Amino acid sequence: MMKKKKALAMSVLCAVASAGFVMGASAETMHGNLEEVIVEGSADVLPGGFLVANDRVGILGDIKAIDVPFTQKQYSEKTITTFYDPNQPLNGTLANNPSIRVGSPSPMYTDFSMRGVNMNAAHYYINGIPNLFNQTRSIPAYTLESVDIVSGPNTVLNGATFSNNGTNGTDAPAGLLNATTKRATNKDVTRYTQRFSGRSTLTEDIDFGRRFGENKEWGVRVNAHHENGGLSMEGAKVTDKSVYINVDHKDEKSSTNLFGGYFDWKVDGGQRWLQAGSVKAGHLASAPSGKNNLSFDSQTKYNHGYMMTLNHN
Numbered sequence: 001m002m003k004k005k006k007a008l009a010m011s012v013l014c015a016v017a018s019a020g021f022v023m024g025a026s027a028e029t030m031h032g033n034l035e036e037v038i039v040e041g042s043a044d045v046l047p048g049g050f051l052v053a054n055d056r057v058g059i060l061g062d063i064k065a066i067d068v069p070f071t072q073k074q075y076s077e078k079t080i081t082t083f084y085d086p087n088q089p090l091n092g093t094l095a096n097n098p099s100i101r102v103g104s105p106s107p108m109y110t111d112f113s114m115r116g117v118n119m120n121a122a123h124y125y126i127n128g129i130p131n132l133f134n135q136t137r138s139i140p141a142y143t144l145e146s147v148d149i150v151s152g153p154n155t156v157l158n159g160a161t162f163s164n165n166g167t168n169g170t171d172a173p174a175g176l177l178n179a180t181t182k183r184a185t186n187k188d189v190t191r192y193t194q195r196f197s198g199r200s201t202l203t204e205d206i207d208f209g210r211r212f213g214e215n216k217e218w219g220v221r222v223n224a225h226h227e228n229g230g231l232s233m234e235g236a237k238v239t240d241k242s243v244y245i246n247v248d249h250k251d252e253k254s255s256t257n258l259f260g261g262y263f264d265w266k267v268d269g270g271q272r273w274l275q276a277g278s279v280k281a282g283h284l285a286s287a288p289s290g291k292n293n294l295s296f297d298s299q300t301k302y303n304h305g306y307m308m309t310l311n312h313n
Contacts, residue, residue, distance in 0.1 A: 073097060075147045077182070086195055086203040086227055087238060089141035090121075090179075099151035099175065107231060107238060108270035108301045110138045114151055117174035125178040127259060129309045137265065137303040142205050143223045143244045145182045151175035181246050181259045181309075184209040184219030201229035201238060221246040223261075235293040236269040260308030269295040 075093050083092025087107040094100045094112055103111035103118065110121035110133070121133035133139055151174060189209035196202055209221040227240035244261030271294050288294070 071099065072148070072150045075149070077145045080141055080144055080147065084141055086197055086201065087231060089138045090124075090147070093141070093147055094149075094177075097149050097151065100149070106270050107236070108136055108267050110135055114174040119173055123173050123177060125176065127181055127257065127309045127311050128178060129311075132307050132309070134303075136301050137263075139179055140223070140225065140242060140244060140261075140263070142207075142225055143181050143246070143259075143261075144179045146180045148178045148180070149175065150177075181244075181257075182207070182209070182221045182223065183246060183248050183257070184211045184221045186211060186216060189221070198232045198236075198238075199230035199234070201227060201231060203227045217250050219246075219248045219250075231267075231270075233269075233271060233293055234291060235295070236267065236271065238265075238267050240265045255313045257311045258308070259310075260306065262306050264304040266300060266302045266304075268300050269293050270299070270301060271295045 075096065079096060080090075080093050083096065085092050088102075088105075088110075090110075091102045091112070095102055099115050101113050103109075103113055103120075112119055120135040121138045122131070122135060124130075124133050124139050126132055126139060189207055191205075191207040193205040193207070194203065195205075204226045206222070206224040208223075209219070212218040212220070222243070222245050224243040225240060227238055230237050240263075242261060242263040242265065244259065246257065246259045248257040249255070
């Protein structure tokens, strides 16, 4: 009996669909009453039946999928390239996310805020590994193929996070930023790029990728970066000489990725900020000229060294 009811329901639905096409193609109007149609469903799943309507989200318990209080976006290599700024490598990508406000225009700092919580590059993950960057050294954007940004209760999703939060004391980070490095693709990559910015800054990038082996199981991707010249602010200069290598291996049972490199980055006269304190009504000072460099003499930020990540599944 149940099978007959289902067969009848399907027949009625097909008839309705067919009538809809006829009505759309003809100016005639059809009238009539259909027999009662009973559609069986469940409030526990979303339309289509592939996704459960409720899910357990950490300490928030079981809530509706549309009410989960965080957003997730994955930005592609095209986004990173289109909004790339040599002096502030990842800021252009971050600015695409409505949960993030870039905090400092200075090339000496990586500050930003997510959902009102101050953060910096110390909170970046690269290939799922944290704590490789800091407030003054950003992630090398030219080595990345994608950036994942989860804004919301990071502790709920991933358990305990950093015990300190850089510029904001002990407040918990408001989300997660994970960057994935470029791997060699099946198509050979040989790319040289030049950029000119600021007053006289010339940037050169080399991107080289190849796969090897009988089944292309081995891959090598090399990214070299050279930057030198004056920034848009008079008296500020930058030099950057860095090279990174990504080696990966894939077979039927495992995948391994080794990423590492050498960085040598320095900014001279990159300015700090001003703060107006104890300002009385009617005595507000005029805004300083953007042409002025507020750095003290011989002010320099210098980061150099090595880094490496290893992932194995």
